[in-house]
Amino acid sequence: EREAAAAAPLLAGAPGQPGEGAVRAPDLDSLWDDFSRSLAGDHRELLAFLAGPGPGLQAEAQHELDVALRTVIPKRSRRCPLAAPRREMVARDVLRGTVTFLPLEEDDQGSLKVQMSNVYQIQLRRGREEWFISVLIFCPERWQSDGTVYPKPAWLGRELPARLARWSVASESSGFKSTLSLLPILKYSHTYQELKDKYKHMVQVWPEVTDPEKFVYEDVAIAAYLLVLWEEERAARGVTAKQSFVDLGCGNGLLAHILSGAGHPGRGLDVRRRKLWDVYGPQTRLEEAAITPSDETLFPDADWLIGNHSDELTPWIPVIAARSSYRCRFFVLPCCFFDFVGRYRRRQSEKTQYREYLDFIREVGSACGFHVEEDCLRIPSTKRVCLLGRSRTYPSAAEASVDQQRTQYISRRRGCPAGLSAPGPAPTPPQAEAGSVGVDCCPCGPPDGPGALEAGAEGRWLPGFHPRDRAERVRNCTALPREFVDQVVLQVANLLLGGEQLSPGSPRGGSPQTWNRGASLSLAEVAGQLDQETLRRLKRECGGLQTLLRNNHQVFAVLNGRVHFRDWREEKLQEEKQPE
Template sequence: MCIKFSSVTAVEDERWHSDGIVYPKPTWLGEELLAKLARWCVESRQSGFKSTLSLISIMKYSKVYQALKEKYKDMVKVWPEVTNPEKFVYEDVAIATYLLILWEEERAERGETAKQSFVDLGCGNGLLVHILSSEGHPGRGIDVRRRKIWDMYGPQTHLEESAITPNDKTLFPDVDWLIGNHSDELTPWIPVMAARSSYDCRFFVLPCCFFDFVGKYQRRQSNKTQYRVYLDFITEVGSACGFHVEEDCLRIPSTKRVCLIGKSRTYPPAGEDSVDEQRTRYMNGRRGSPASPPGQRPAPPPAGATAGGADGPQGRGALDSGARPTPESPAEGPWLSGFHPREKAERVRNCAALPRDLVDRVVLQVANLLLGGEHVHTQGSQSGSVKAWNRGGSLSLAEVAGQLDRETLQRLRRECGGLQTLLRNRPQVFRVLNGRVRIRDWREERLQEEKEAEAKRKLFSETFKTRICWFFAHHPDGCALPSDCCPFAHGPGELRPAPTTK
């Protein structure tokens, strides 16, 4: 049995399979589905999103999707990246299917036969570029970082490793479509770049992370979800750039599956100059009214304003903010000051790069707090009575953070997730759930062993006894499990060599 959901909210459920179809568990069907159906039947609220695939033929989509899924299914088997191959392969197949149908119907509307050209800005793994190119559309992808999978596509897939800064050097006058598939900081810029590339250039964006022209997007409303507000913002950007912006909902395994499309303009070609001035004013307006940073000149007054007007200490941005390049503002500079493309080398911010002595010190301190102040040992100890084993209490992350010194907290706050991530990175010692942390009791883990997936059990066996048991080395009562049941080594004599990385 399989169930397909068209509601956007349904994709938030973890039962989604990577091919976009739900395979619910029997327990969920019996305990949750009927209650949900009853609630949905009496709800009268309107969805804030379009119905799925509202702008194209669903019949064509289904046929093309199945054909492309079969054609590119082997990509799952050879995927060299660390990301989930099924999710990324089938998601890009679905996005490619949508674009192929959209472009086919556009050619029919325009009476054209030549397939549309494209540039994918922030193309990532490049699979979308590879599929569209293989289906006959001339195009290329650009991303700040090269991926391992790029070498597998062959010479017909054109991918470039380059940073993208929105300016007059990053225009594409000969391209039909600009694509932004989860393009992060470039997302609000893509309608602008399409509008300024040429009057015939169109755009397709699939927003994910929330970025403004410069920095993170700041939510200004509370009566809508953050996602809905951000989609409205990108729609507003497209409209300010002179596009008729259309919205649709894709059939992909993601909670962020609403796309925005600019296929046509709201003005004739002769109005380009006046509309571009409108774009510039709109981008300047996004800066609000901050004081000019030290060393920067305030922006010139708006049209019709005097030199002594609003451009004092509270003027809008720098001179080149949103303006087209001038002799004083070279074309290589960004259209809006303050924009920075992401770095080529992605910084690891999941606490994995923190000094080992800092991590060990925090782990010992938190364990001591959970054990009620009973200091943990720094040398190995033998396991005591299982019944007397101190499993400690439970504390909120805020309570734990309140016991750490200021310098340690500042270092953790510079990492994504901070203290919570550090503790979750030590699953042998802690369980972190719903904002609370406690000592992991491995006796409970043994009861759950039969429920583990086959792949997890295989990985478990490969790493068996390859690391010293933290509880054997540090807990006042030693390890709660006997040596033959503990997956970790009780002393150096039990250590096995770690499996070699393939």
């Protein structure tokens, strides 16, 4: 037998704390010892599978394994409605380039033991010139697929190696925290599923023009995060009263509605009333009001201030929270990039604009006297990093002196020398440059237009702040004349077909089995063939060509900056190939 070293278990729990139903390291040692003894006795075939000879090593050579215990929390689906967590031991053999997954099950006495079915192994081998990834199953005839944690063997063999190869060459570090690093993941998963079941009907009654599935399930995920965070906070403080909140820039109001429905007293404020507000009952308090940071916009009765894609209010929320009361905390999920006045201007080219802006909001929170924490949410968006201020860096008696420091910081920020920024207008977020008002960018207009730099009313903390207009300008190509849109669509289609002319009344020729796939062109190549007046008109309305093409998704597919005809036969095949 080979020696085994039990590593610290990877569990579904808060950082530094064991998860629910955790198995501690001494118990893991005992579990592995029992398993090792069974290999030498009744399960020699599994021993051979686990310790098969590798290149350059003798089969009988003894060396150390890294063994960890992990809890897998599957998503709930129609095939697996209960989605019970599964535990498995993971044995990593670095010298042989293998990782073996050993599922665990409980016997009648509640003791864990290795389940001999569903054992599989991932191997990494190097040939003369290439690396190879293989997935091996121990006793495939005993494999039991549940459609979630254990898919069908065909999927393991066909799909998993390709994904592993893709992940292995991806960037090692994203520069962000791991997802849900501040929460017990199992508790979050249960809360999210409960809220998803409770509010999924909102997708059917959604009266807004935005994508209902994206916004409903994103707000459900954010609400689940906050509810678990607040539950953990109450337990740590030894209190039972639920936290109060104010959601600044609440938008459609769904997040405030869910939090209120969970028993948290609070309200949402936004400069513009939404149609969806009429769907909620009277227990959801939503107010149409413009927020201008000043002595008149403090919330001393609120435990938490929330900024969910709050745009121009985002950098002000830590300031408002700090000045509202010493016990007030904040949660912000930044999206569009705003400074205290106007658009945020980049200062560090070695960072991405998103990373730099997150660091700026963290700096604001620290300047306001908060211990600022960062976490990644599990939401359908690339802008999913949140920042939290849950505690202060100073005692309450020092509030007056710290507030002077806040004022000085804001004044210095407003008076930053222009030399620190790139010349010209403030850069536009990447999504807006691409011309798409979509899942990752709020359809907001810049507040640094006419009147943005004029002196504010008495009591304002910084003259020049200008909340967005109450009437929202449509900037997603939907206001363009139909004739103009059709003209651009036909021009792009002609380009993809290499100059073959189309017209709205052209008869369909050829066999229905023939299909001219056309070319795949970059957006720059397409834009280069359009006249400048057309491009300027698109830019004024939505920021570029890409939005118009995506609006006509029944004709075109835009992926990774390239456009081609959408083949709906392939779409159907992709649906049929979903993991089983």
